[in-house]
Amino acid sequence: MRDAIRFTRNGTIREIRDAHPRATLLDWLRLEERATGTKEGCAEGDCGACTVALGRLIEGRVVYEPVNACIVLLGQCDGADVVSVEDIAADGALHPVQEAMVAHHGSQCGFCTPGIVMSLFTLYEEGARPVERATVNDALAGNLCRCTGYRPIVDAALDACAAPRDRRFEAHREATARALAEIAAAGEDLFVGDETRFFAAPASEESLCALLARHPDATILAGATDVGLWITKALMEIEKIVWLGRIEALRETHATPETLTLGAMVSHAAAHEALAAIDPDLGELMRRFGSAQVRASGTVGGNIANGSPIGDLPPALIALGATLHLAGAKGTRTLPLEDFFIAYRRQDREPGEYVRAVDIDKLRKHDVFRCYKVTKRFDEDISAVMGAFRLRLDGRRIASARVAFGGMAATPKRAPLTEAALVGLDLDDELAWAPALDALARDYRPMSDHRASSEYRALVARNLLFKALAEIAGAEGTRIAPRIGGLAAAE
Amino acid sequence: MNIRHEFDDTGPDAEPLRHVRKPLPHDSARRHVMGAADYIDDVREPAGTLHVAIGMAPKARGAIRSIDLTAVRAHPGVVRVLTAADVPGKNDVSPAAGDDPMFADTRIGFHGQALFAVLAETRDAARRAAKTAIVEIEEEAPSVSVEDALERAETVLPDYGFGRGEVAPALDGAPHRLQGSLRIGGQEHFYLEGQAALATPGEEGDIHVLSSTQHPTEVQHVIARVLGIPDAYVTCEVRRMGGGFGGKESQATQWAAIAALGAHLTKRPCKVRLDRDDDFVLTGKRHDFRSDWRVGFDDEGVIAGFAVTHNARCGYSADLSQGVVDRTMFHSDNSYFFPAVRIDTRRLLTNTVSNTAFRGFGGPQGMLMIEHVMDRIAWATGRDPLDVRYANLYRPGADVTPYGQTVxxxxxxxxxxxxxxxxxxxxxxxxxxxxxxxxxxxxxxxxxxxxxxxxxxxTLMHLNQAGALVHVYQDGSVHLNHGGTEMGQGLYQKIAQVVAEEFGIAIERVRITATSTGKVPNTAPTAASSGTDLNGMAAKIAAGAIKARMAARAAERFGIPQEEVTFRDDRVFAGNESLTFAELARDCVMHRVHLSEAGFYRTPTISWDRANAKGxxxxxxxxxxxxxxxxxxxxxxxxxxxxxxxxxxxxxxxxxxxxxxxxxxxxxxxxxxxxxxxxxxxxxxxxxxxxxxxxxxxxxxxxxxxxxxxxxxxxxxxxxxxxxxxxxxxxxxxxxxxxxxxxxxxxxxxxxxxxxxxxxxxxxxxxxxxxxxxxxxxxxxxxxxxxxxxx
CATH class of the missing domain: 3.30.365.10 (Aldehyde oxidase/xanthine dehydrogenase, molybdopterin binding domain)
Incomplete structure (x- = not known):
């Protein structure tokens, strides 16, 4: 048992024993380190002003990802290298992305700039070449700038990334790899605090079960992209935190021709490629999932476990067909993903039980899939409506259908009446689609909130089903951004 | 991908320029990218600084029955709680109308309004404590929409209108008539740096405050008003803001004043930094409108008469709504001539946060409305919308605005x-x-x-003035100060370019310094797009005066007429002689020449008689x-x-x-x-x-x-x-x-x-x-x- 959080910063190993379990990385940087370059803009992981790079040892190499320091808990930095904006200009010589930001007039008020620099830093250091404009836009989707209109920032990124790669940071990366290897100490549980107030990170599921049996009231922490807000916004007095981030088994991805299994702690970033391989729409859904920072921290299991009615992944996975694996002191069990969601923010999860993995049923021959996320703003926004459709075709007829929506009910939910009405439909007879389209109104009674009115949601849901059918039937000109890989990629 | 940006220098200046017209980077660009540019929360606070959180109203409208602060006071880390009763001066942070209490004390005007402030040893303790108050309000149904306010006929300011000619006959006589309503939403500023202030008490009641404000003079003045002390006891300083956009013109004042009150009463430094959610709730936004319009036009879409009533949702108090809605009126024509026109406005009271300045200051709403009308005319006549716009564009002979100014x-x-x-x-x-x-x-x-x-x-005439303070030190370095504030718009850099140009010296020799009410008094807010126009001119006047005295000294020293002394390339040329700017500066000090100047500028030519709508x-x-x-x-x-x-x-x-x-x-x-x-x-x-x-x-x-x-x-x-x-x-x-x-x-x-x-x-x-x-x-x-x- 280890009683200190250990990570590196600027080549030094830091050991933290006395931090509050709720302490965030941002507060530690600003209040303890007095490293005030990293800013708090929103304290909810949305504006990116607090972006820092976290490096983790992956197969001997330290790989850096951008994270929102405002909602990353200090304990989650265990085993990582923390790089903030002060750390990348070596001996006063600016990093190439910093140079380019100055040369392109990429800062005005400058408050978002450190976070933007750090997002571009990870793009520069980890991104493939050449870097396209769309890639830069994706890297910046989680960084709000209110002054510049972004054009000079994007130009700066393109310019910096087009030049021959600057290798200065590699020395830091290599030295850090040695330091992180030294502190990794696999198999050792982490427990900082006492029985009433702690941050714990068990290294195995066995230890996890034992800990949860002792503390069924503890808050299970995955990526903290939601729990972080309970702390910074709701000011919840969370005293016991069990972080799943050190259990290797939960980070595993396994694929067979029929099934993709994602461990609960697989981050959205790590899951992106495997999901995109199932269908390009899933890839696009993942591209638009939060932001680069959120995808680096947030996990597949966390997105399911917290049961948001508008969580993006569950509707898509329910439509595909997914099986959830839960585990706890009493053993393990499985259930269809749709059965996990009972009511608004109420899931079929016992105290002390945790989400272990999800099996996703891949598309077979004659299967087609579509999903659409409708938001106020394309990138880094939460769905007003999220619709997902898996159809099995028998020639030009629909043999079976799975339909699920987010944003249309208190939970992610299947549409049984619509599914039934879809079976047997002829793709070439548009007039015959009406009963299936009409059935949606009986499957869902959406509510009005600040994202959309109930009338809008109901109409959009109907139109998305229409769009899916039209696309599968072969219609073109249905999307502002064409479906990657063409309209019939999965057939 | 086809992104480009161009600029075209239109012909030569009288003399070739070294700094002005050059695309130089923002003065803080390197510091920005290194995280080395300090905002208020980055300044290392003095030992013993208290952190402030705001207690907010749980209802939107009604009389306050009671505020029980027992639990707040008992919360660990809490040092003091401030309420309206603690205000020694006037409990008012409004820019003009006297209707913005710092802490609500009798009635609630909007959901979330500040009721009290908690001072605690940590920000976390202050935020947690602030949530433990028990507040009882005799709740009344709030006015939220334009329709609510119209029904109750509640306004924050009197109705106001102006126009020209007889609109009714113009409308009636036009071949075509249309009417409609356009709803125009508000806007949150979303400056990336939220509202922040750090107040430090000095001796005998002095207060020094760092404030993220576009209007240091108003912060100074309101703190003095709230504390009941002379303006001269208060100094407000601002090096930079993390964005402003109008949202820190009047809205920064309250937080600075609360910090100052805390510092005044506890004799400890006090810092306010609003959480983002609280900032959204507590500070005003762009006004939203329902604009009801009527237009008469011919087959070509040429307007004969136009009438509009702008129903502006001002929120619970006047704040800057007079100027904002007036500017909507001044821009209801955008670029188009109306032979007959009537522009009326209602400044509606709603139980929402008081709407305020936002980049464009009411202009955008007026202009959007008339662009919508242009489209409506185009759709009605079947003409291309651009042709309808051309048909109505101001032109010689049709170039007088509804308020009488010639374009x-x-x-x-x-x-x-x-x-x-x-x-x-x-x-x-x-x-x-x-x-x-x-x-x-x-x-x-x-x-x-x-x-x-x-x-x-x-449009408030007295604001069209500015001051600057320039010192030349004996090593030839220049200290530049002026009344404008830097919120990212590059004002400091532009003015440094002007001053470096004036002295003919390298721009690195000009040290930009934080705006301070102690250096330049009685300033206008940095607003109305006027920062460079006003402060640039004041700085040029100040630098020019020093330069003239330096030139006189050089002329005296070298025995040539003063007009023949020139400043360029960090040197001063006098006939066949020359010396460095620094050498001349030292020479001036040795010869008792004054190397400091307060420059002052006021905009010429303008006038506005609001009562008679003329000027x-x-x-x-x-x-x-x-x-x-x-x-x-x-x-x-x-x-x-x-x-x-x-x-x-x-x-x-x-x-x-x-x-x-x-x-x-x-x-x-x-x-x-x-x-x-x-x-x-x-x-x-x-x-x-x-x-x-x-x-x-x-x-x-x-x-x-x-x-x-x-x-x-x-x-x-x-x-x-x-x-x-x-x-x-x-x-x-x-x-x-x-x-x-x-x-x-x-x-x-x-x-x-x-x-x-x-x-x-x-x-x-x-x-x-x-x-x-x-x-x-x-x-x-x-x-x-x-x-x-x-x-």
Whole structure:
């Protein structure tokens, strides 16, 4: 048992024993380190002003990802290298992305700039070449700038990334790899605090079960992209935190021709490629999932476990067909993903039980899939409506259908009446689609909130089903951004 | 990808310039990218600093029955709680009207209004403690919407209107008449640095405050008012803000004053830094409107008469609403001539946070409304919307605004629009879009080209003044100070360029220093796009006076006439002699020449008699035009702005890189206002439901059109402004009106026989509602922000 959080910063190993379990990385940087370059803009992981790079040892190499320091808990930095904006200009010589930001007039008020620099830093250091404009836009989707209109920032990124790669940071990366290897100490549980107030990170599921049996009231922490807000916004007095981030088994991805299994702690970033391989729409859904920072921290299991009615992944996975694996002191069990969601923010999860993995049923021959996320703003926004459709075709007829929506009910939910009405439909007879389209109104009674009115949601849901059918039937000109890989990629 | 930005230097200056007109980087650019530029929360606070959190009202309207602070006071770490009873001076933080209590003490005006402040050893303790108060309110139903306020007939300021000619006969006599209502949403500033202030007590009641404010003088004055001490006891300093956009013109004051009260009472430094959600709830926004209009016009779309009533939702107090709504009136013509016109306004009281200044200051709403009317006329006559705009554009002989000022640059206005029409290939693209829309069932494209004419000067006349303080030290380094504040717009850099130019020295020799009421007193806010016009001139006057004294000394020393002394390349030339600027500075000190000067400037020529609605409120107008193209998914209302061409007039630019930054940034901010930024208030409780970036969506990088072409229009300010430049802060916001009109144009393709009932913001829901209306199936209800109501 280890009683200190250990990570590196600027080549030094830091050991933290006395931090509050709720302490965030941002507060530690600003209040303890007095490293005030990293800013708090929103304290909810949305504006990116607090972006820092976290490096983790992956197969001997330290790989850096951008994270929102405002909602990353200090304990989650265990085993990582923390790089903030002060750390990348070596001996006063600016990093190439910093140079380019100055040369392109990429800062005005400058408050978002450190976070933007750090997002571009990870793009520069980890991104493939050449870097396209769309890639830069994706890297910046989680960084709000209110002054510049972004054009000079994007130009700066393109310019910096087009030049021959600057290798200065590699020395830091290599030295850090040695330091992180030294502190990794696999198999050792982490427990900082006492029985009433702690941050714990068990290294195995066995230890996890034992800990949860002792503390069924503890808050299970995955990526903290939601729990972080309970702390910074709701000011919840969370005293016991069990972080799943050190259990290797939960980070595993396994694929067979029929099934993709994602461990609960697989981050959205790590899951992106495997999901995109199932269908390009899933890839696009993942591209638009939060932001680069959120995808680096947030996990597949966390997105399911917290049961948001508008969580993006569950509707898509329910439509595909997914099986959830839960585990706890009493053993393990499985259930269809749709059965996990009972009511608004109420899931079929016992105290002390945790989400272990999800099996996703891949598309077979004659299967087609579509999903659409409708938001106020394309990138880094939460769905007003999220619709997902898996159809099995028998020639030009629909043999079976799975339909699920987010944003249309208190939970992610299947549409049984619509599914039934879809079976047997002829793709070439548009007039015959009406009963299936009409059935949606009986499957869902959406509510009005600040994202959309109930009338809008109901109409959009109907139109998305229409769009899916039209696309599968072969219609073109249905999307502002064409479906990657063409309209019939999965057939 | 086809992004470019151009600037064209229009001919030589009288003398070649070394710094002015150069695209130099922002003075803090290197510090920004290194995280080394300090904002208030980054300044190392003095030992013993207390942290302040605000206690907020749980209801929107009603009398306060009781506030039980027992638990707040007992919370660990709490040192003191401040309420209205603790205010030694006047419990008022308003800019003018006396209707903004620092802490509500008898009645609640809006949901979330400040009731008390907690001072604690840590920010965390203060925030937690603030939530433990027990507040009882005799709740009344709040006024939330324009309709609520109209029904109750409650206003924060008297109705005001002006016009010209007889509108009723003009309307009645016109071949065609239309009328309608346009809803225009508000906007949250979303400066990335939230409101912040650090107040430190000095001896005998002195207060020094660091405030993230556009208006240090007002912060100073209000602190003195609240504490009941003379202004001279209070010094307000601001090095930089992390964005302002008008949101720190009057709205920064309250937090600085609360910090100052805490410091005054505890004798300990006190810091306020609002949490983002609290900042959304506690501070004012752009005014939202319902504008009811009537227009009469002929077959060509030429307007004969126009009448509008702007119903402005001002929130619970007056704040700056007089100036804001007046500016809406001054811009209800945008670039168009009305033979007969009547512009009326109502300044409505709603139980929502008090709306305030926001880049454009009411102008954008007036201009959006008339652009919408232009589209309505085009749809009614079947003419191209651009041709309707041309038909009504100010022109010689039809060049007098509704308030009596003559538009002197009608040639510039027309040239800007015509040039952009050509360079954007508007006509060709219009035809291509029509062809696309004929083929495409689900996706529709739209295009619009709209002009901008924006009046430059504060319409409150006394604000058109500025001061600067320049010192030359004996090593030849220069200390520069002025009344303008730096919020990212590059003001400090532009003025440093002016001063370096004046002295002929390297810009690195000019040390930019934080704005302080102790150095330059009685300043205007940095607002109304006037920062460079006013402070640049004041700094030039100050530097020029010192330079003249230095030249006199050089002339004396070398025995030549003073006019023959020149300053360039860090040297001073006198006949055949020369010496470095530093040598002359030392020589001046040795010869007792005064090397410090307070420069002062006031805008000439302008006047405004509000009571009689007469005068010349603006020194000049800034012009621009934008052409936007969009594509809309008519099944979901989603859309993308695909190409934007901008041509903008900044006169002769002092710094073209900074000016282009203002143009692009202003355009994108305006685009956000008209598209994805939707403020939603709960209709029954009055609570703001979009109070964080998770729920309030400003543009991100991918929203910016991939094809963005920005150029500066080659022009010279005909007025004697600083280096013949024009103000640039606000006018570009209204270039975004073209995006709104292009969206309406795309929807219009669904049924050219119907007008498009599109309100702002044109969220995907609002756009889909408009599509459904054109399809003849209008959706019941309204978009969350109130748009798209079925009339």
């Amino acid at each position: 002197e640059e009608t040639d510039t206005l027309r040239a800007v629009v015509e040039t952009l029409e050509r360079t954007s290939e508007y006509r060709t693209r219009r035809a291509a879009i029509a062809a696309f829309n004929d083929r495409s069932k689900i996706l529709k494209k739209g295009i619009a080209l709209t002009p901008v004419k924006f009046g430059i000067s504060f 010349r409120p603006f020194l000049y107008f800034a012009y621009g035009a934008a052409c936007s193209e969009v594509i809309v998914d008519t099944l979901t209302g989603e859309y993308k702005v695909t190409r934007v061409d901008i041509l903008h007039d900044v006169g002769r630019s002092i710094n073209p890189a900074i000016d282009i930054g203002q143009i692009e940034g202003g355009f994108v901010q305006g685009m956000g206002w008209l598209t994805t930024e939707e403020l939603v208030y709960d209709e029954t409780s009055g609570r703001l439901r979009t109070h964080a970036p998770s729920t309030y969506k400003i543009p991100v990088a991918s929203d910016v059109p991939e094809d963005l072409r920005v150029a500066l229009f080659p022009n010279t300010n005909r007025m004697e402004t600083i280096y013949r430049s024009k103000a640039v802060g606000e006018p570009p916001v209204m270039l975004a009106n073209s995006v709104f009109c292009a969206l309406a144009d795309a929807v219009h393709a669904l049924d050219p026989a119907r007008p498009v009932p599109l309100d702002a913001p044109a969220t995907p829901e609002a756009v889909l509602r408009a599509c459904e209306a054109l399809r003849g199936n209008p959706l019941p209800g309204s978009a969350p922000g109130g748009g798209g109501r079925v009339a």
